[in-house]
Amino acid sequence: MAEPPVASIDSFFRPRGIAIVGASARLGSPNYQIVQFAKEMGFKGNIFPVNPTRNEIAGLKCYPTLLSIPDPVDLIVLVVDPQVCVTVARDIRQRRQERGDAGAVTVIAAGFKEMGTVQGAQLQSELVSTIKMSGARIIGPNCQGVVDTYSGVNTTFSVPPDTHRGGVTILSQSGAFATSFLRWARDQKLVGINKFVSFGNMVDLDFRDLLAYVADDEHTKVVSMYLDGINDARGMFEVAAAVTRKKPIVAIKAGKTTMGTTVAHSHTASIAGDNDMYNGAFRQAGVIRAQSVAEFYHTSRTFDKAPLPKGNRICILTVVGGPSTICVDELVSTGEITLAHLREDLKREISQHLVAAANVGNPDGYIDMTASVTPQMHTEVLRLLMQEDAVDGIVFMTTPPGFIKDEELAAAILEGYHSTPIEKRKPLLSVLLAGNAVARCRTLLECGGVPTFEYPDDAARVMINLVRYSAYRRRREGS
Amino acid sequence: MAEPPVASIDSFFRPRGIAIVGASARLGSPNYQIVQFAKEMGFKGNIFPVNPTRNEIAGLKCYPTLLSIPDPVDLIVLVVDPQVCVTVARDIRQRRQERGDAGAVTVIAAGFKEMGTVQGAQLQSELVSTIKMSGARIIGPNCQGVVDTYSGVNTTFSVPPDTHRGGVTILSQSGAFATSFLRWARDQKLVGINKFVSFGNMVDLDFRDLLAYVADDEHTKVVSMYLDGINDARGMFEVAAAVTRKKPIVAIKAGKTTMGTTVAHSHTASIAGDNDMYNGAFRQAGVIRAQSVAEFYHTSRTFDKAPLPKGNRICILTVVGGPSTICVDELVSTGEITLAHLREDLKREISQHLVAAANVGNPDGYIDMTASVTPQMHTEVLRLLMQEDAVDGIVFMTTPPGFIKDEELAAAILEGYHSTPIEKRKPLLSVLLAGNAVARCRTLLECGGVPTFEYPDDAARVMINLVRYSAYRRRREGS
Numbered sequence: 001m002a003e004p005p006v007a008s009i010d011s012f013f014r015p016r017g018i019a020i021v022g023a024s025a026r027l028g029s030p031n032y033q034i035v036q037f038a039k040e041m042g043f044k045g046n047i048f049p050v051n052p053t054r055n056e057i058a059g060l061k062c063y064p065t066l067l068s069i070p071d072p073v074d075l076i077v078l079v080v081d082p083q084v085c086v087t088v089a090r091d092i093r094q095r096r097q098e099r100g101d102a103g104a105v106t107v108i109a110a111g112f113k114e115m116g117t118v119q120g121a122q123l124q125s126e127l128v129s130t131i132k133m134s135g136a137r138i139i140g141p142n143c144q145g146v147v148d149t150y151s152g153v154n155t156t157f158s159v160p161p162d163t164h165r166g167g168v169t170i171l172s173q174s175g176a177f178a179t180s181f182l183r184w185a186r187d188q189k190l191v192g193i194n195k196f197v198s199f200g201n202m203v204d205l206d207f208r209d210l211l212a213y214v215a216d217d218e219h220t221k222v223v224s225m226y227l228d229g230i231n232d233a234r235g236m237f238e239v240a241a242a243v244t245r246k247k248p249i250v251a252i253k254a255g256k257t258t259m260g261t262t263v264a265h266s267h268t269a270s271i272a273g274d275n276d277m278y279n280g281a282f283r284q285a286g287v288i289r290a291q292s293v294a295e296f297y298h299t300s301r302t303f304d305k306a307p308l309p310k311g312n313r314i315c316i317l318t319v320v321g322g323p324s325t326i327c328v329d330e331l332v333s334t335g336e337i338t339l340a341h342l343r344e345d346l347k348r349e350i351s352q353h354l355v356a357a358a359n360v361g362n363p364d365g366y367i368d369m370t371a372s373v374t375p376q377m378h379t380e381v382l383r384l385l386m387q388e389d390a391v392d393g394i395v396f397m398t399t400p401p402g403f404i405k406d407e408e409l410a411a412a413i414l415e416g417y418h419s420t421p422i423e424k425r426k427p428l429l430s431v432l433l434a435g436n437a438v439a440r441c442r443t444l445l446e447c448g449g450v451p452t453f454e455y456p457d458d459a460a461r462v463m464i465n466l467v468r469y470s471a472y473r474r475r476r477e478g479s
Numbered sequence: 480m481a482e483p484p485v486a487s488i489d490s491f492f493r494p495r496g497i498a499i500v501g502a503s504a505r506l507g508s509p510n511y512q513i514v515q516f517a518k519e520m521g522f523k524g525n526i527f528p529v530n531p532t533r534n535e536i537a538g539l540k541c542y543p544t545l546l547s548i549p550d551p552v553d554l555i556v557l558v559v560d561p562q563v564c565v566t567v568a569r570d571i572r573q574r575r576q577e578r579g580d581a582g583a584v585t586v587i588a589a590g591f592k593e594m595g596t597v598q599g600a601q602l603q604s605e606l607v608s609t610i611k612m613s614g615a616r617i618i619g620p621n622c623q624g625v626v627d628t629y630s631g632v633n634t635t636f637s638v639p640p641d642t643h644r645g646g647v648t649i650l651s652q653s654g655a656f657a658t659s660f661l662r663w664a665r666d667q668k669l670v671g672i673n674k675f676v677s678f679g680n681m682v683d684l685d686f687r688d689l690l691a692y693v694a695d696d697e698h699t700k701v702v703s704m705y706l707d708g709i710n711d712a713r714g715m716f717e718v719a720a721a722v723t724r725k726k727p728i729v730a731i732k733a734g735k736t737t738m739g740t741t742v743a744h745s746h747t748a749s750i751a752g753d754n755d756m757y758n759g760a761f762r763q764a765g766v767i768r769a770q771s772v773a774e775f776y777h778t779s780r781t782f783d784k785a786p787l788p789k790g791n792r793i794c795i796l797t798v799v800g801g802p803s804t805i806c807v808d809e810l811v812s813t814g815e816i817t818l819a820h821l822r823e824d825l826k827r828e829i830s831q832h833l834v835a836a837a838n839v840g841n842p843d844g845y846i847d848m849t850a851s852v853t854p855q856m857h858t859e860v861l862r863l864l865m866q867e868d869a870v871d872g873i874v875f876m877t878t879p880p881g882f883i884k885d886e887e888l889a890a891a892i893l894e895g896y897h898s899t900p901i902e903k904r905k906p907l908l909s910v911l912l913a914g915n916a917v918a919r920c921r922t923l924l925e926c927g928g929v930p931t932f933e934y935p936d937d938a939a940r941v942m943i944n945l946v947r948y949s950a951y952r953r954r955r956e957g958s
Contacts, residue, residue, distance in 0.1 A: 028882055111836070174801020176878055180912035183878065184933060187915045228804050254801060259818060260808035262842040267800030293805060293934040294773065321746030322653020322733060325707050326772060329739035339738060357590070363741040399637075399655055399662065403507055433659035436666045436915070454663060455772040 004096050006135045007074075007103025009205065009213045013148045013195065015074030015104060016045050018155070019066055021088050022079035022109070023049030025057045031079050033157040034108070035060065038077075040161035043152035046071055066091040066102070075104040076136075077145060077155045082111035082123045085141070089127050093134035105131055106155050107141035113201055113269040114142050128203045142268060143200025144175035149193055150219050159196055166192010167221025167304040171210050173199050173268055174254075177226045181297055188443045190452075191301040194219040201268050208236045215243045222247060222303035224296065228254040228264035237281045244286035245476055248303045248469045251287050252296040253278050286472040288465045298458055299465045302451045306427035308470045311392040313340035314463060315385055316366045318397040319373050323433055323456040327395060328366070330460035337467055339365030340391040346384060353380040365391075375404055375412035382416025386426065393466065395459050397431040400438050410444035417450055427451075427466055429459045483575050485614045486582025488684065488692045492627045492674065494553030494583060495524050497634070498545055500567050501558035501588070502528030504536045510558050512636040513587070514539065517556075519640035522631035525550055545570040545581070554583045555615075556624060556634045561590035561602045564620070568606050572613035584610055585634050586620035592680055592748040593621050607682045621747060622679025623654035628672055629698050638675055645671015646700025646783040650689050652678050652747055653733075656705045660776055667922045669931075670780040673698045680747050687715045694722045701726060701782035703775065707733040707743035712757075716764045723765030724955055727782045727948045730766050731775040732757050765951040767944045777937055778944045781930045785906035787949045790871040792819035793942060794864055795845045797876040798852050802912055802935040806874060807845070809939035816946055818844030819870040825863060832859040844870075854883055854891035861895025865905065872945065874938050876910040879917050889923035896929055906930075906945055908938045 018038055024031035035058045038047050048071075049057040052064040063069050066076065066088060076092055078085050085107060095102040112124035124141065131138050139146060145155030149165040158179040168191055172178035175198035185191035194217070197210055207230060214220040223243065230236060240249055255261040256275045282289040290296035314337050318324040331337050342350075347361045354360065354377055359368040369377055385391050400409050417428050430445055431453045432438045442452045453459040497517055503510035514537045517526050527550075528536040531543040542548050545555065545567060555571060557564050564586060574581040591603035603620065610617050618625060624634030628644040637658040647670055651657035654677035664670035673696070676689055686709060693699040702722065709715060719728055734740040735754045761768040769775035793816050797803040810816050821829075826840045833839065833856055838847040848856055864870050879888050896907050909924055910932045911917045921931045932938040 115836070116841070172801070174799070174804070176799035176912070177801030177805075180799070180802060180878055183912065183916055184914035226801055228801065252805070254804040254808055256808045257811050259811045259842060260804050263795075263807045263845060264800070264804045266838055266841050266845070266847070267804070292936050293802075294937070316742075320653070320655035320659070321743070322651065322656030322705055322707065323659060323772075325653070325733035325739050325743045325746070326656075326731070328742045329733055329735045332736050332738045357594070359745055362595070362745050363738060366742060366745070368745070399659055433655070433662065435663035436918075437662055439915075457771050458773075 003133060004100050004135045007137050009137060009209060011074040011104035011137070012106070012139065012146050013153060014151050015153065016101070017048060017071050017073040018043065018045065018075045018077065018153065019048040019050055019069055019073045020077045020079065021050040021066055023051050023057050023062065025054050030157040032058065034077065034079060034155065037154045037156060037159070037161050041152045041154040048073060066095060072099070072101045074101050075106070075153065075155070076102055078105065078107045078109050080109060082109055085109050086123060086126050086130065089130035092136055093130055096134040096136055103136050105136050106139040106143065106145040108143060108145055108155065110142040112141045114267060116266070124201065124203065132204065138204035139197060140200040141203065144179065144198035147193070147196035156198070164189050164192045166194060167219065168193050168224055168300055169195040169214050169217070169220040169222070170224050171197045171199070171207055172226040173202060173228050174226050175200065184297065185301065188439060189446050192304060206230060206232065206236070208232060208239050211236065211239045211243050215246060220247065222300060223249045224300035225249065225251045226254070227251065228268070229261065233281065237285045240287050241285040244472065249287045250290060250296060250300045250303065251282060252290045252293065286469065286476065288469055294458055295461050298451070298453065298462045302427070302429065302462045302466065305446070305449050305451050306429070306466065307425045308473070309392040309427055309466050310470070312337050312467045312471065313390060313392045314365065315340045315342070315391045315394050316397070317369070317381060317385065317394055318367065319369050319371055320397055320399055320433065321368070323397055323431065324368070327397060327431070327456035327460045330457040331395070331463060334464055336464055336471070339363060341365065343390065346388060350381055350384055353377050371401065373401065375408050378409070378412040379416040382413065382428070383419040386417060386420040391426065393427045393463055395429050395431065395463055397433065397456055399433045400441060406438055406441035407444065410441045410448070413445060413450060414448040417448070427463070429453060429463055431456050431459045482612060483579050483614045486616050488616060488688060490553040490583035490616070491585070491618065491625050492632055493630050494632065495580070496527060496550050496552040497522065497524065497554045497556065497632065498527040498529055498548055498552045499556045499558065500529040500545055502530050502536050502541065504533050509636040511537065513556065513558060513634065516633045516635060516638070516640050520631045520633040527552060545574060551578070551580045553580050554585070554632065554634070555581055557584065557586045557588050559588060561588055561599070564588050565602060565605050565609065568609035571615055572609055575613040575615055582615050584615050585618040585622065585624040587622060587624055587634065589621040591620045593746060595745070603680065603682065611683065617683035618676060619679040620682065623658065623677035626672070626675035635677070643668050643671045645673060646698065647672050647703055647779055648674040648693050648696070648699040648701070649703050650676045650678070650686055651705040652681060652707050653705050654679065663776065664780065667918060668925050671783060685709060685711065685715070687711060687718045690715065690718045690722050694725060699726065701779060702728045703779035704728065704730045705733070706730065707747070708740065712760065716760045719766050720764040723951065728766045729769060729775060729779045729782065730761060731769045731772065765948065765955065767948055773937055774940050777930070777932065777941045781906070781908065781941045781945065784925070784928050784930050785908070785945065786904045787952070788871040788906055788945050789949070791816050791946045791950065792869060792871045793844065794819045794821070794870045794873050795876070796848070796860060796864065796873055797846065798848050798850055799876055799878055799912065800847070802876055802910065803847070806876060806910070806935035806939045809936040810874070810942060813943055815943055815950070818842060820844065822869065825867060829860055829863055832856050850880065852880070854887050857888070857891040858895040861892065861907070862898040865896060865899040870905065872906040872942055874908050874910065874942055876912065876935055878912045879920060885917055885920035886923065889920045889927070892924060892929060893927040896927070906942070908932060908942055910935050910938045
């Protein structure tokens with residue numbers, strides 16, 4: 001019988017049905033959680049747990065084998081032992097030959113090449129060749145699979161079904177790294193996710209394929225990648241350069257050092273390339289390379305929430321001296337940003353809303369409202385700055401005074417920010433220097449489209465990245 | 480009448496009485512809050528609000544003038560208008576001549592040289608010369624004053640009386656920066672404070688004086704400094720070099736750029752010096768210079784909580800691949816740290832406590848317990864590593880599994896950490912990759928002497944700083 005054609009990546013994100021081979025009825029176990037998460041994610045198609053010893057799992061009818069499922073199944077999740085994976089691979093091949101479905105396989109199971117054993121490598125090779133022969137595509141093995149918050153696909157035991165929806169698509173060689181980002185962001189709704197792909201050993205589908213797939217995905221506003229070592233770097237960068245014409249890519253590349261490379265290899269059998277080569281290639285492809293985890297998290301989520309700046313003229317609005325000095329130091333450190341020039345009449349107008357001791361424009365583009373600030377002053381000054389064409393972005397810094405309530409401060413800032421129509425908006429980054437004491441204010445601002453930060457230099461680095469990408473886009477559009 | 484001798488800095492931190500000139504009865508106002516915080520701080524001496532229009536403020540007897548207070552007053556807090564400050568300065572001089580007290584003055588009031596006006600500069604000059612003539616010492620003006628969590632002194636309206644007590648002494652030219660650190664740390668008890676000094680315009684007492692003062696202060700375990708521009712840099716570095724023979728100093732220096740310098744000047748009239756000069760001087764004096772706010776916060780509090788490593792051999796204990804790769808990259812990036820060599824029999828012993836798929840020692844010094852980890856495994860492996868003389872420090876990383884409770888995980892880690900007697904302990908830094916979802920675990924670890932981090936690279940940078948300072952100390956002791 002002839003093998004069917006190679007399946008579309010769509011089978012992962014818009015499957016008609018999902019089969020979970022190795023589903024468990026044991027509450028709290030990962031293999032139960034996968035079924036539960038898949039079920040609670042709002043997926044419109046059918047979910048089929050596969051386990052020969054059960055009739056039902058998590059309220060869903062259970063099937064003894066993959067072949068016994070009567071309805072179409074596009075996405076197969078494998079959470080059985082490595083040896084069993086190889087057996088199931090033959091069922092997948094048979095299904096594809098007989099019915100043409102089963103085009104997407106994600107192998108969550110581990111115990112393959114990453115073990116560093118001959119047996120692990122052999123099992124992986126057998127698994128992959130059987131599945132590839134069938135025309136099905138593979139994500140994994142040794143991964144956490146895929147999530148799509150719009151179609152309701154979730155093959156993981158780690159990404160909760162109520163994960164905040166948004167425009168960030170995460171592509172990661174490390175499942176732990178990607179889920180850490182989500183857990184970090186969770187309680188204050190700092191990031192909204194569209195798709196999530198954990199590649200693991202990355203034997204088939206890789207960054208190149210997924211980048212090409214999400215290039216025109218309307219729900220993906222920014223692509224955030226963790227990589228530690230890839231085979232086809234050139235191919236990936238070619239596709240990346242095409243993607244960055246349309247939307248930003250933020251990357252963190254681990255395995256910068258020999259020792260880091262060894263660690264990466266012990267986890268996913270990947271080989272990291274030369275760090276300087278990557279630096280140059282990222283820059284040329286217009287990919288923003290984050291130098292720290294914090295920069296990666298913050299830049300990714302800000303690209304999703306905030307509009308792109310139209311230029312590099314940034315205004316600082318503050319009530320705090322020291323943190324603003326640190327912010328300005330960082331902001332101008334790369335030479336890509338200048339403080340915005342404020343017109344004399346604009347300065348006069350701003351001053352009218354503030355106390356006499358306020359500093360408006362020393363240095364140019366810098367406004368210190370002083371600690372004697374009211375919510376109303378935030379609104380009025382932000383309104384003026386949002387309307388000013390000579391300002392491309394704003395960094396706002398405060399230690400929220402005890403006498404202004406979180407809700408009041410957030411409402412005042414959002415009123416100023418939203419006073420401008422969406423198409424004229426510019427990024428407003430808010431540094432709230434008070435830790436969890438202002439958690440409520442943070443969440444309100446985040447939900448209103450104003451990214452928040454704990455440290456002034458973090459906000460500055462993100463603003464540099466916004467300006468850098470915006471300049472890249474303008475250069476590319478001009479060319 | 481002859482002027483009395485120059486007063487001791489002790490008058491700030493161990494005054495017999497504190498007078499607050501400009502105290503207000505208006506609830507919620509800064510000048511009321513200062514009285515309230517002073518009162519609630521547990522100060523054993525008397526607190527005297529001074530305000531001619533009131534008989535009582537916050538339950539304390541109020542005095543019409545500084546001179547009408549019958550009891551000894553060593554510390555005077557000025558929160559009146561700049562012009563009035565100058566008048567009160569004469570009263571201070573008179574008190575010093577007549578009674579010999581009033582040796583410490585902190586001028587919280589602003590409106591002096593930082594205004595950039597002739598009048599502001601003149602007022603400051605008059606204020607300072609009058610007070611200096613009397614032999615009293617000044618902190619400020621335009622500052623937040625001083626706190627001592629042991630003696631119960633608090634002249635601020637910004638540092639809450641129940642601030643967590645500990646070994647960090649903060650010296651800062653920016654009040655906002657210093658209080659931001661405290662507010663950031665507050666709810667999870669991330670940092671414990673001993674003394675807090677906000678210098679403001681720094682017309683008299685400065686870093687040099689305070690460094691000399693805390694050098695032998697038993698409660699000060701680490702000095703954390705924010706500076707943006709100082710006059711006597713050479714003098715400060717001389718004293719700093721003497722202090723770092725005994726205890727660590729962590730510094731963040733703002734005003735690295737011309738633009739940053741302008742901002743600093745607009746706040747405290749300070750002039751920042753050459754950035755490279757500072758880099759060299761910090762290094763030579765054994766001061767750890769933080770390159771970011773996060774690094775400053777984390778390094779400061781870790782020096783307080785954790786023991787110094789005896790060498791540079793660091794072990795990584797993890798359950799997560801990607802974040803560990805990032806951590807190792809950062810850890811080895813400066814060449815100061817090597818991963819610890821683990822003896823064969825130690826590796827065997829560690830392996831006996833873990834699942835078969837665990838990676839013990841690839842690369843050397845690296846242990847991945849895998850996601851199939853139990854609380855017990857944490858305890859046993861940490862116990863073995865804490866006892867091992869060939870390991871000088873440990874970075875532990877986890878995305879805490881949902882099936883282990885916060886309390887259970889924290890207890891297991893602390894049991895392993897505390898299994899070694901205090902004098903043999905080594906730093907254990909814990910990266911909890913789950914944001915506020917594990918807030919409880921974080922707080923328990925922090926209170927048990929195990930500093931926690933959100934990002935793997937933050938922990939790595941702190942470990943480098945611990946190792947760097949420890950090496951500096953050994954070099955100095957050897958010389």
